[in-house]
Amino acid sequence: MATRISDLKPTTESASDTPEAPVRLAHADSFDALLATIADRPKRVSNRKQDRSKRTAQQIMNAALRVFARDGISRPKIADIAAEAGVPTSTLYDYYKSKEELASEVPLSYLAAFFSKYRDAVAGVTDARERILLYMxxxxxxxxxNAEWARLFYLEIWPSVFVNDTEELRHSIDDFARVLVLLIRQGMDEGAWSAMRDPYETAAILIGGLNQVIITWILYRRPRNLTKAGTAIVERILNLLAEELRVEQSARNAPRRR
Amino acid sequence: MATRISDLKPTTESASDTPEAPVRLAHADSFDALLATIADRPKRVSNRKQDRSKRTAQQIMNAALRVFARDGISRPKIADIAAEAGVPTSTLYDYYKSKEELASEVPLSYLAAFFSKYRDAVAGVTDARERILLYMxxxxxxxxxNAEWARLFYLEIWPSVFVNDTEELRHSIDDFARVLVLLIRQGMDEGAWSAMRDPYETAAILIGGLNQVIITWILYRRPRNLTKAGTAIVERILNLLAEELRVEQSARNAPRRR
DNA sequence: GGACAAGTCCGATAAAAACTCGGATTGCGT
DNA sequence: ACGCAATCCGAGTTTTTATCGGACTTGTCC
Known part of the structure; x- marks a missing residue:
């Protein structure tokens, strides 16, 4: 008999790990803790039993990514994705109960890969500024x-109301900002930039600026070298922030300045 | 007999006004010219003959806005929108040939309203910094x-692959950035900030930062006062930029600084 | 290594949604 | 007030989504 996705009960929000609990330890420790939490979060990759099935699942995911990246989420039919994957439509329903679910599963798996990659890379780095630079x-x-994934993720998924419907994906995207805010707080403690500013506002400038560059690249392939341009804008912003602190300090020493 | 939207020929890109021609006059003049072009762009509001019909079109647009803002673009059925508007489904097809078209018409009309509002407000302002501050x-x-519109526009439409399919909407969104880049160039000429920086990068920081704040407000209604927070972040960025110029200048005068 | 149970695949078909058609009704100029 | 074009809308048709259940595979236990 068929094992349909829709037969499974909605996994009642694993109550064991505290998904919302705001981590408020010393920033140094909580950074590792936060990364650990995040990296483990999206673990239900595939609880299928047979190897054959895991391959099929992968085929479908890859096909979905290609199709979504090319035509967006709403226009393609389920049948199109199934065809691209080389399986009958009904088989696709054995794996994902709707197009929406499929469209959130793909980004999730990549996002998890990114966090785990960053976790490895940041291992030896302690400086807040360096951590942020590396992160971004x-x-x-x-x-x-992962240009196809990026197109799907930045243009279709984030930000989208649709995010609100997918608990798990929502968390992962929030996590992205949460890491950054934490690092900004760390930098405040270290005196790398002003402690008088709202860290969320500072995070908005960093994330917003970088995203804008990434999105422009996705749409127009400009600037040519995304890695370089991304690093450049983040460095520039970090320098601006460092300078802001310097001005604040000298203003405090010589109040009647200007 | 029915007059169906789908009967109309695809209006072959009014070749009269040059939509792509990059305005490259002196910045001072081109600003007015650009605003004029933009404000006039989306003019096909409704070429219906009867008043009754104009009312119906408005009803449908309003209903669509409410529904889209509540449930996103993909989930609601055409029938839902028709019901919300209080007209039969088939009538909706007399006005818009698909959900996609409806979803792009709504943002367009608001965007036009914004540009025209800005055009009036900026009339007496000449300073680049002040113009940008006002704009943002x-x-x-x-x-x-227009919170419902904003939800639709910032979360669903911009940025979205879907934008690429709707020539007109795409232009309007590009225009938004184009105005800003022009003003940044003007500020470079005026010595308000560094002329050595890529204006697109500077624009990315401004737009990205502000959008991030707007989107956060849409999703979480935080910060409470969006107008204040938006003004604050833009002022902060503009100050950062002014400071950046100062540092560059003093570095040039005393090269061995630090 | 064979049999049997669970797991996977897929054609047929039901259900839902998108979209069309053409006549009935209404608005508007004369 | 007449006539004709513009608009409205109920009743279909087509397209797309989603379900069902049996045929076929795979892994495992003896």
């Missing part, structure tokens, strides 16, 4: 390496 | 005033 350069580079 | 504060304020 790697984001840009990851988008360049 | 008004963007934030416009989003706050």
């Amino acid at each position: 350069s790697m984001s840009a580079d990851f988008a360049r390496e | 504060s008004m963007s934030a304020d416009f989003a706050r005033e």
Whole structure:
């Protein structure tokens, strides 16, 4: 008999790990803790029993990525994706209960890969500035390496109301910002930039600026070298922030300045 | 007999006004010219003959906005929108040939309203910095005033692959960035910030940062006062940029600084 | 290494949604 | 107030999504 996705009960929000609990330890420790939480979050890759099935699942995911990247999420029919994957439509329903679910599964698996990659790369780095620079350069580079995924993720998924419907994907995207805010707080403690500013506002400038560059690259393949341009804009912003601190300090020493 | 949207020929890209021609006059003049071009662009509001029909079209647009803002673009059925508008489904097809077209018409009409509003407000302002501040504060304020539209526009439409399919909407969104880049160039000429930086990069920081704030507000209604927060982040970035120029200048005067 | 149970695949078919048609009705100029 | 074009809308048709259940595979236990 068929094992349909829709037969499974909605996995009642694994209550064991605390998904929302705001990590509020010393920033140094909580950074590792946060990364660990995030890297483990999306673990249900495929609970299929047979190898054959895992291959099919992969085929479908790859096909979906290609099709979504080419035509967006709403236009392609389920049948198109099934055809691209080389399986009958009904088989696709054995794996994913709807197009929406399929469209959120793909980004999730890549996002998990990114976080785990960053976790490895950041291992020896302790400086907040360096950590941020690495984080964001790697984001840009990851988008360049996985251009089809990037197109799907940056243009269709993030930001989209649709995100609100997919608990798990929503968390993962929030995590992205959460890491950055944490690092900005760390930098405040270290005196790398002003501690008087709203860290969320600072995060908005960093994420917003970089995303804008990534999105422009996705749409127009300009600037040519995304990795370089991404690193450049982040460095520029970080320098601006460092300068902002310097000005604040000298203003405090010589109040009647200007 | 029915007059169906699908009967009309695809209006072959009015060749009269040059939509792509990059305006390259002195920045001062081209600003007015650009705004004029933009404000006139989306003029095919409704070529219906009867008043009754214009009312119906408005009803449908309003209903679509409410429904899209609530449930996104892909999930609602055409029938839902028709029901919300209080007309039979088939009538909706007399006005818009598909859900996609409907979903692009709504943002267009609002965007046109914004540009025209800005055009009036900026009339007396000549300073690049002030023009940008006004432009972006008004963007934030416009989003706050038209929260349903903003949800649709920022979360679903911009950026979306879907934009690429709708020539007209695509232009309007490009225009938004084009105005900003022009103003940044003007500011370079005026010595308000560094002329050595890529204006597109600078624009990315401004637009990206502000959009990030707007999107956060749409999703979480935080910060509470969007207008204030939007103005604040733009002012902060503009100050950062002014400081950047100062540092560059003093570095040139005393090269061995640091 | 064979048999049997669970797991996977897929053609046929039902259900839902998108879209069309053409006549009935209404608005508007004369 | 008449006539004709413009608009409206109920009743279909076509396209797309989703389900069902049996045929076929795979892994495993003896």
